[in-house]
Structure formats: structure tokens, C-alpha cells
Amino acid sequence: MNFEDSPEEAAYRQKVRAWIAANAPDMSHLTPEERRPWQEGHKEVASKWQAIKADAGYGCISWPKAWGGAEGTAIDEAIFNQEEARAGLQFNYFTTGLHMLLPALLEHNKDEVSLSLIPPAIRGDKIWCQLFSEPSSGSDSAGVRSAAVKDGDDWVINGQKVWNSGAQISDYGMLIARTDPDVPKHKGLTAFWLDMKTPGVEVRPIKMMSGDNELNEVFLTDVRIPDSQRVGEVGGGWKVIISTLMNERAAFGSVSGLNWRDTMKLAKQVASWEGTAMDDPAFREWLADLYIDAEAVRLLSFRTLTSLSKGTAPGPEGSVGKLLWSGMAQNLSSQALDILDHGGLIDDPASALMNGAFQHRFLWAPGLRLGGGTDEIMKNIIAERVLGLPGDVRVDKNVPFRDIPRGR
Amino acid sequence: MNFDYTDDQKALKDEARKFLTGCSPLTVARGVLENPAEGHDPVLWARLVEQGWCGAAIPETYGGLGMGYVELCALAEELGRAVSPVPFASSIYLFAEALLVAGSEEQKQALLPLVASGELLGTVAVSEGPGVLTDQAVAAQVIDGKLSGVKVPVTDGLVAQRAVVLAQGASGAGLYLVDLTGPGVSREFLSTIDPTRGAARIAFDGAPAELLGEAGKGMELLSRVQDRAAILIAFEQLGGADRALEMARDYALERFAFGRQIGSYQAIKHKLADVFVKNEVARANAYYGAWALSSDAPELPLAAAAARVAASAAYWLASKENIQTHGGIGFTWEADCHFFFRRARHLALVLGAPRDWKRRLADRLELRLAAELAEGN
Ligand SMILES: Cc1cc2nc3c(=O)[nH]c(=O)nc-3n(C[C@H](O)[C@H](O)[C@H](O)COP(=O)(O)OP(=O)(O)OC[C@H]3O[C@@H](n4cnc5c(N)ncnc54)[C@H](O)[C@@H]3O)c2cc1C
Numbered sequence: 001m002n003f004e005d006s007p008e009e010a011a012y013r014q015k016v017r018a019w020i021a022a023n024a025p026d027m028s029h030l031t032p033e034e035r036r037p038w039q040e041g042h043k044e045v046a047s048k049w050q051a052i053k054a055d056a057g058y059g060c061i062s063w064p065k066a067w068g069g070a071e072g073t074a075i076d077e078a079i080f081n082q083e084e085a086r087a088g089l090q091f092n093y094f095t096t097g098l099h100m101l102l103p104a105l106l107e108h109n110k111d112e113v114s115l116s117l118i119p120p121a122i123r124g125d126k127i128w129c130q131l132f133s134e135p136s137s138g139s140d141s142a143g144v145r146s147a148a149v150k151d152g153d154d155w156v157i158n159g160q161k162v163w164n165s166g167a168q169i170s171d172y173g174m175l176i177a178r179t180d181p182d183v184p185k186h187k188g189l190t191a192f193w194l195d196m197k198t199p200g201v202e203v204r205p206i207k208m209m210s211g212d213n214e215l216n217e218v219f220l221t222d223v224r225i226p227d228s229q230r231v232g233e234v235g236g237g238w239k240v241i242i243s244t245l246m247n248e249r250a251a252f253g254s255v256s257g258l259n260w261r262d263t264m265k266l267a268k269q270v271a272s273w274e275g276t277a278m279d280d281p282a283f284r285e286w287l288a289d290l291y292i293d294a295e296a297v298r299l300l301s302f303r304t305l306t307s308l309s310k311g312t313a314p315g316p317e318g319s320v321g322k323l324l325w326s327g328m329a330q331n332l333s334s335q336a337l338d339i340l341d342h343g344g345l346i347d348d349p350a351s352a353l354m355n356g357a358f359q360h361r362f363l364w365a366p367g368l369r370l371g372g373g374t375d376e377i378m379k380n381i382i383a384e385r386v387l388g389l390p391g392d393v394r395v396d397k398n399v400p401f402r403d404i405p406r407g408r
Numbered sequence: 409m410n411f412d413y414t415d416d417q418k419a420l421k422d423e424a425r426k427f428l429t430g431c432s433p434l435t436v437a438r439g440v441l442e443n444p445a446e447g448h449d450p451v452l453w454a455r456l457v458e459q460g461w462c463g464a465a466i467p468e469t470y471g472g473l474g475m476g477y478v479e480l481c482a483l484a485e486e487l488g489r490a491v492s493p494v495p496f497a498s499s500i501y502l503f504a505e506a507l508l509v510a511g512s513e514e515q516k517q518a519l520l521p522l523v524a525s526g527e528l529l530g531t532v533a534v535s536e537g538p539g540v541l542t543d544q545a546v547a548a549q550v551i552d553g554k555l556s557g558v559k560v561p562v563t564d565g566l567v568a569q570r571a572v573v574l575a576q577g578a579s580g581a582g583l584y585l586v587d588l589t590g591p592g593v594s595r596e597f598l599s600t601i602d603p604t605r606g607a608a609r610i611a612f613d614g615a616p617a618e619l620l621g622e623a624g625k626g627m628e629l630l631s632r633v634q635d636r637a638a639i640l641i642a643f644e645q646l647g648g649a650d651r652a653l654e655m656a657r658d659y660a661l662e663r664f665a666f667g668r669q670i671g672s673y674q675a676i677k678h679k680l681a682d683v684f685v686k687n688e689v690a691r692a693n694a695y696y697g698a699w700a701l702s703s704d705a706p707e708l709p710l711a712a713a714a715a716r717v718a719a720s721a722a723y724w725l726a727s728k729e730n731i732q733t734h735g736g737i738g739f740t741w742e743a744d745c746h747f748f749f750r751r752a753r754h755l756a757l758v759l760g761a762p763r764d765w766k767r768r769l770a771d772r773l774e775l776r777l778a779a780e781l782a783e784g785n
Contacts, residue, residue: 343538
């Protein structure tokens with residue numbers, strides 16, 4: 001047990017801290033509004049930064065050299081991420097591609113075309129999105145209805161995807177389609193990658209309750225793609241889903257967003273009965289509770305790293321971390337609005353404290369408890385896979401997909 | 409003992425529900441959400457005025473219907489349920505109550521009939537910036553009958569014609585009546601987390617101000633007004649929380665995952681049962697508050713704080729778990745879930761945050777215990 005950097009790690013940290021300081025992109029020209037993810041100015045800075053990192057070998061630190069990585073350790077990568085966060089450089093545009101989809105792609109496909117997709121993704125020139133969820137297939141990720149039908153050497157895909165983060169600016173997508181509705185649902189799925197400009201792909205943004213637009217619906221109408229863009233085996237789509245979801249949950253430890261430090265910064269500026277909110281004993285007690293959860297999320301991510309660096313699969317801490325972290329985001333934004341009191345009502349970035357970041361988070365947090373696996377699904381995983389409790393009675397397991405009861 | 413509305417009150421409530429179902433569907437709230445500049449729906453407001461709702465609890469001597477506060481609570485519950493985008497709370501629960509609590513006979517005679525008839529829209533302007541509202545946090549000042557300072561946010565501050573303003577006078581903080589359409593007042597639109605309840609930033613620069621109630625007793629008077637408003641708002645919160653729970657229940661019956669209704673999973677059942685229990689806690693405390701308000705019982709301050717704390721907690725839980733039950737669709741702008749989520753927080757903050765009210769509640773419990781000990785029981 002040791003939570004300090006080893007001498008090598010400390011040296012690496014020092015090196016990357018200096019490098020980041022020397023190369024960090026200038027964000028001072030961005031307005032408060034533009035500092036929010038998915039705003040044009042914000043994305044431009046992110047792309048620039050990704051290219052700078054890629055040129056210096058920090059684009060994908062832990063990947064093998066053959067894939068364009070630096071063959072660093074998972075710990076090196078985590079250190080780099082921590083230092084980036086420390087410098088206020090937290091961008092999510094490339095995570096889906098680099099940490100979820102492309103590793104899964106390369107796990108299943110080793111051909112040259114697949115490999116050629118990597119370098120532009122590492123440089124941030126090409127962005128990837130995940131086209132898994134559908135109107136009737138969210139938690140039930142094997143419930144996909146979009147159909148892929150073989151036609152010569154091609155597949156023809158029809159259906160609808162939804163909640164696809166970043167599809168509106170993505171160059172490529174990885175999608176799951178049903179290739180056989182006559183077998184049980186997990187067995188009839190196949191994964192593909194595709195260029196988002198392929199004829200028949202239509203992306204329509206969804207406005208979320210926070211007012212942001214980075215989720216999308218993606219309609220697929222007679223989309224024709226060659227069999228060479230299949231990922232894994234025909235009928236092997238479920239395996240690809242599992243690979244990406246494992247990658248996703250393993251990545252949650254390093255999640256960005258407002259934390260206890262920001263909350264304290266706010267509390268120190270907000271008047272209370274005596275002094276500031278920071279002087280209020282009830283707030284202090286709440287803060288202590290927040291901190292232990294936040295710290296657990298951070299430290300549990302080290303457990304993931306430890307497993308990864310020993311070459312063993314990460315444990316259930318991914319689900320624990322996801323559950324804690326999204327609940328925390330809701331809790332801390334709610335508490336922040338409460339200490340702001342009447343001031344919590346104001347969400348105009350120009351006049352609210354800290355640019356209204358907490359108000360914005362407040363309206364975003366409900367989505368965090370859903371995306372990447374809902375609270376309920378995380379708890380099912382913990383109860384069933386970790387504690388070994390029996391699963392729910394399943395009516396959808398051993399019947400052909402087309403016979404599964406469906407509602408809306 | 410009667411833990412229920414009377415038959416007449418029930419009939420009134422049913423009528424109100426029918427009326428609001430007809431003229432305040434969620435599309436009306438959506439209209440304001442999409443176009444927040446006005447901060448309320450004037451057509452809907454005109455309909456409420458026509459119905460005489462503004463005067464429901466205002467005594468007949470001041471031009472109201474004098475129906476009583478339980479009746480007003482019933483209307484509040486239905487308005488909350490409909491998430492109606494109207495300045496009713498500001499004008500009726502706060503402005504009219506401030507006049508009733510603190511106004512001179514002359515002030516009441518002059519203004520209450522106008523409020524009751526809907527000709528005059530009022531609000532209160534207390535907060536000046538982020539943080540708890542305390543005596544020290546009030547910088548606005550009245551000198552020689554002229555008010556200067558900034559109030560932010562003022563709910564319904566753009567549409568109201570009069571405001572009761574908390575400001576420092578020669579003998580400490582007091583309440584003042586100010587004509588918002590008069591000289592020395594500039595108002596700006598303010599974007600808020602619940603655009604269906606508009607707000608403004610109001611700057612006063614030598615605006616004529618008339619004392620309301622005793623000089624220097626502003627905090628005390630405000631607290632009495634807020635107690636009354638807290639009970640009425642608790643009914644709005646309760647109405648909203650009930651409706652959010654019904655939406656979640658209905659969706660859980662319709663939506664399938666893994667070949668089953670999501671409502672068949674215990675995770676969802678227990679979630680919704682928890683919401684139901686919290687709503688019942690809110691209902692119990694709100695009803696007690698309604699009784700205390702309608703009978704001007706000495707228990708009023710304690711009952712008000714309890715009603716507010718319970719209703720704020722219930723609406724928060726119901727509105728966030730309604731989104732959660734809906735999954736991704738619940739997180740969209742197009743779905744109706746966020747009206748309840750936004751309104752829940754608006755209502756929880758608009759009289760001061762729950763943490764403030766928990767403190768008031770504990771203070772009042774101490775008084776109650778001391779009184780019980782003094783009585784020797
Ligand atoms: C911000 C955000 C980003 C997203 N990004 C992407 C993306 O990039 N790509 C992509 O493909 N998808 C994405 N998603 C979709 C996301 O994975 C789904 O929204 C999520 O899995 C829930 O599915 P659903 O919305 O269909 O809800 P449902 O699955 O219908 O769930 C409705 C409710 O039922 C509960 N429930 C369902 N099954 C069970 C069960 N067995 N036991 C108990 N409770 C259950 C759920 O927990 C939830 O409360 C994103 C979603 C969000 C909100």
C-alpha cells in the first residue's frame with residue numbers, strides 16, 4: 001500500500017507538469033459561455049491541445065507503439081491526466097474514441113484499415129461516437145432493433161440510434177445492429193464502424209434539459225457498408241459491447257467536473273448567518289461527507305490502475321465509482337444552490353458566481369445518473385456480480401429476440 | 409379532528425383542476441420556457457383573474473371573496489400541480505399577505521382591492537446577492553422616503569407594479585412599499601433556473617418609498633409574511649410532487665426493459681414508494697400548516713417551517729427521481745420532466761433555502777419545548 005509517487009513516477013510527474021505548463025493552450029480569450037464543453041471555442045482549443053499532445057507522444061500514452069501510442073504505463077497516463085486536470089485542461093471530445101471504442105475495435109480487428117483509423121484519432125483530427133443506444137434499447141443494451149442485412153459483400157443497415165454524445169461533430173461511429181432476430185437477443189448482434197458521412201446517416205441534435213445540444217439521434221436509412229467494417233464476428237456484437245462498457249467504467253475514476261475544491265471556493269464567497277457559508281457548521285459537516293465520497297472515487301481509480309498495471313481486469317470499483325460520482329455531482333450542485341439561497345436561482349453566466357457553473361451542473365447532473373449505465377443498473381451489477389445475489393427473473397434470455405415482450 | 413378538505417373545498421379543488429387542465433396544460437409553461445422574456449403567461453393570468461382567484465382569501469372588506477386559507481391552499485395545490493407560469497405566489501401569497509400582516513388600514517383599503525381584482529400585481533424584493541438573507545446583508549436604504557439599492561433576484565420583478573422592499577431605515581431594516589413603475593426604478597431581465605417564473609434585477613435610485621408596518625421591524629414582519637407564504641407554497645410543492653410521482657408511475661407501467669415493464673423491478677418500485685412516503689410526509693405537514701394558517705393558531709410559525717422543509721424535500725426527490733425513472737428521455741428539453749425539476753428548486757429557494765428554514769424550525773422547536781416545560785407538561 002503506497003499512495004505516493006515512486007521516484008520514477010515523481011520524476012515523470014515533474015516532467016509532464018513542466019511540459020504542460022510550457023505547452024498549454026491559451027484559454028484566456030474564451031468567454032464564460034465558451035468555456036463550457038461543446039461550445040465552438042472550447043472545442044477548437046481541445047483539438048489544438050490534442051494535436052500538441054500527439055506530436056509530443058502524450059496523445060495516447062499507454063497504447064502500444066504499433067497503434068501510435070507511447071507504450072507508457074497506465075499509471076503514467078493517469079499521472080498525465082491528473083496534471084492536465086490540475087492545469088484546468090479537461091476535454092471529453094476524444095475520450096469515447098480513444099478510451100472506449102478504438103481499444104475495443106483493435107481488440108477484435110487487427111487489419112490495416114482498422115489500424116489506419118488510429119493516428120488521426122490520436123491527433124484529434126477525427127472524432128468518434130458511440131452508436132449503441134436506441135429508443136427501446138438503453139439499459140437493455142442487447143435490445144438493439146436496428147437491422148443489418150447482408151447483401152453481397154456489403155451490409156445494409158436500417159434503424160435509429162439515440163443519445164449519441166458528440167455525433168454531431170463526429171467523423172466516425174461504432175454501431176451495434178441486429179443481424180439475426182431469430183436467436184436469443186445477445187447472440188444476434190454484430191458491431192460495425194462507419195464513416196458518419198456514409199449516405200443514409202442522418203444526425204439530429206437533441207436539446208437536453210440543460211439547454212445543451214451534444215446528444216443526438218442518428219437515423220440510419222439503407223446505410224450500405226462493406227463487410228470489412230464489421231468489428232469482430234457476425235453475432236459477436238455483445239462481446240464488443242462488453243469490451244467498450246468495461247473500458248467506459250474503468251475510465252470513470254478520472255472523471256472531470258466540479259468537486260469539493262470548487263464547492264469550497266464558492267462557499268467562501270457566499271454570505272451566511274455569520275461570516276461565509278464555509279463558517280456554517282452544517283455546511284462543514286456536509287462538506288466532510290462529500291469529501292470522503294469524492295476521495296473514495298479518486299482513490300478507487302488507483303485500484304483500477306493497480307489492476308491494470310498488474311495486467312488483471314479491473315474489479316467492480318468501476319460501477320462503485322460511477323454510482324458515487326454521479327450521485328455526488330447531483331448532491332454538490334444541489335447543495336451549492338442551497339447555500340447561494342435566492343442567488344441559486346440566477347443561472348446567467350455573466351452575473352452568477354463562478355459563471356453559474358453550479359447552476360449549469362445542477363441541470364446537467366440528472367443526465368450523469370443515466371449516461372454510461374443508470375444508478376439502478378450499477379446497483380444491479382454490484383448486487384449480482386459482486387455480492388452474488390440471484391438475478392431478476394428473466395423473460396428475455398432464451399427466447400428468439402422477435403418474441404420478447406415489448407412496450408414503448 | 410378532520411384531516412381532510414371539506415366537501416365544498418373538494419369541489420372547489422376539482423373545479424380548479426378541471427379549469428387548469430383546460431387552460432394551463434404544460435404546453436403553456438413550455439411557451440414561457442421557450443420565450444422567457446415575459447416570465448409568465450399573460451393570457452393564463454387573465455383567466456385566473458377572471459375566475460376571481462386573486463381575491464380568494466382576501467377578506468370581503470378589502471374587496472376579496474374571503475373564502476379562507478384552506479381554500480387558497482387548495483388552489484395553490486392545483487397551480488403547483490399544473491406548474492402554471494403565473495405570478496400568483498408573488499402577488500397573493502407574498503404581496504397581499506405583507507399588506508394584511510403589516511399594512512395600515514389605509515394601505516390595505518387602497519391596495520388590497522386592486523390585488524384582489526387582479527388590477528395590481530405585486531411582489532416582494534428582499535435578496536441582494538448570493539447567500540442567506542440576514543439583517544446585515546441588507547444594504548438597500550431609505551433616506552427621507554427615498555429608496556436606493558439593488559434587489560436581485562426579484563421573482564416577477566419585471567411584471568409587478570408594486571413591491572414590498574426590505575431596506576434599512578433610520579431605525580434598522582423595515583418594509584417599504586415602492587411603485588415599480590414610478591421614478592428611480594430600473595429593471596432588467598434575469599435568466600434563472602426556472603424561466604417559467606420570471607425574475608428581474610431591480611435597481612432603485614431615489615425611488616419614493618412608503619413605510620409598511622413598524623419602522624425597524626422589517627426582518628420580523630418579513631418572517632411573519634414568509635411563514636404564511638411558506639404554507640401556501642408548500643401546497644404548490646405538494647401538487648407538483650404528486651404529479652411528478654404520477655408521471656413516473658405511468659411511465660414505469662409503459663416502458664419495457666429486458667422484456668418487462670420497468671415498474672416490475674423492485675429498484676423502481678421502491679424508488680417510487682420512497683417518493684410516495686416523502687409526499688405523505690409533506691402532505692401531513694402541509695395540512696397542519698393549512699389549519700394553522702386558516703385559524704391563525706399560535707402553532708403557525710412552527711407548522712410553516714415544518715411544511716416548507718417537508719415539501720421542499722418531497723418535491724426535490726419526486727422531481728429528480730421522475731427524471732431518473734424516465735431514463736434518457738427524461739433528460740431532454742422536449743420531455744416535461746424538467747418543468748418539475750426546475751420548479752421544485754425555484755420554490756425551494758424563493759422564500760430562502762431549506763437550510764435557512766431548518767434553522768428556523770429548530771429555533772421554533774426550542775421555543776415550543778420551553779413553552780411545554782413552562783406549562784408543566
Ligand atoms: C448524458 C448521456 C450521454 C449518453 N451517451 C451515449 C452515447 O454516447 N452513446 C450511446 O449509445 N448511448 C448514450 N447514452 C444512453 C444511455 O446509455 C442510456 O440512456 C441509459 O443506458 C439508459 O437507457 P434508457 O434511456 O433507455 O432508459 P431505460 O433503460 O428505459 O431506463 C428507464 C429506467 O428504468 C430503470 N431500469 C431499466 N432496467 C432496469 C432493471 N433491470 N432493473 C432496475 N431498473 C431498471 C433505469 O435505471 C431507469 O431508471 C447517454 C445517455 C445520457 C443521459
